[in-house]
Amino acid sequence: IQAWHGALVSENSIEKSNGKKEEQKSLRRLAQNREAARKSRLRKKTYVQQLESGRLKLNQLEEELQRARQQGIVIPRGCIGDQSHSTGGNGSLAFDMEYTQWLDEHQRQINDLRSAINSHVEDNELRLLVDSIMTHYEELFKSKGRGAKCDVFHMLSGIWRTPAERFFMWLGGFRSSELLKSSQQAEDALSQGMEALQQSLADTLSSGSLGPSANGNVANYMGQMALAMGKLATLENFLHQADLLRQQTLQQLYRILTIRQAARALLVISDYISRLRTLSSLWLARPKD
Numbered sequence: 001i002q003a004w005h006g007a008l009v010s011e012n013s014i015e016k017s018n019g020k021k022e023e024q025k026s027l028r029r030l031a032q033n034r035e036a037a038r039k040s041r042l043r044k045k046t047y048v049q050q051l052e053s054g055r056l057k058l059n060q061l062e063e064e065l066q067r068a069r070q071q072g073i074v075i076p077r078g079c080i081g082d083q084s085h086s087t088g089g090n091g092s093l094a095f096d097m098e099y100t101q102w103l104d105e106h107q108r109q110i111n112d113l114r115s116a117i118n119s120h121v122e123d124n125e126l127r128l129l130v131d132s133i134m135t136h137y138e139e140l141f142k143s144k145g146r147g148a149k150c151d152v153f154h155m156l157s158g159i160w161r162t163p164a165e166r167f168f169m170w171l172g173g174f175r176s177s178e179l180l181k182s183s184q185q186a187e188d189a190l191s192q193g194m195e196a197l198q199q200s201l202a203d204t205l206s207s208g209s210l211g212p213s214a215n216g217n218v219a220n221y222m223g224q225m226a227l228a229m230g231k232l233a234t235l236e237n238f239l240h241q242a243d244l245l246r247q248q249t250l251q252q253l254y255r256i257l258t259i260r261q262a263a264r265a266l267l268v269i270s271d272y273i274s275r276l277r278t279l280s281s282l283w284l285a286r287p288k289d
Helices: 002-069 088-118 123-150 152-157 163-167 181-206 218-232 235-256 259-284
Strands: none
Touching (some): 088 123, 123 152, 123 235, 152 235
16 A cells, blocks of 8 residues: 555656646746747837938938038948949849849759658758758848949849739838738838838929029039939938848748748748749740730
């Protein structure tokens, strides 16, 4: 009886210990989820603050250039006015070549990932493939950043993509809200900022004299152009913020999904873009009669 009683007590102790371990695991998971939600809120707040900071800097630049117009012609320094980037066409061509190579490698990685999923490989092996694709996306964002320094209009226009892809483009790439609805707020803020910049630029170009020879006011005309150039310089920042949002969205999907869900999500994204490219090819090859 004593032996039976001792075994029963031991069994109860083990059950209590296991119960405590499960409870601790649940608490840790809950804490991790709360921390992830807190960081997500902070990131959204940071996006909005960065946009507000950019707006203030734009206003400050406009005031400084307005004062400079009274003293002479001032062209703001930076990518647009930097002679080292005067060969913007060459920079655009270099990016187009990089993107073609990136796309070929991306397709190879996607094919490997698809084969791995169909073969039901272990999660560890699948994670290596997913991590490789995520790293490859980071390389694309870095390449776009270099391309924007040479020719931001080329990057925003999406000439390096097919017509169907360009039709759905937003600030040089995909809409983050198509993958994660929680990014809608930051996306809307960027869109509003771009609209404000376009309106401000239009107002700048439409005000004052009609040309450098009108009324002989060359200094005023060039000052107007300098002000417009300063505003155009902020385009690179908008493109950077949009790509940063896209990058953060991909990273957040990677964190909240299981490795197999993340793998399938990458396949869905790739298949969607591939179908857009196929649609473009069919459209361009259609009979023109």
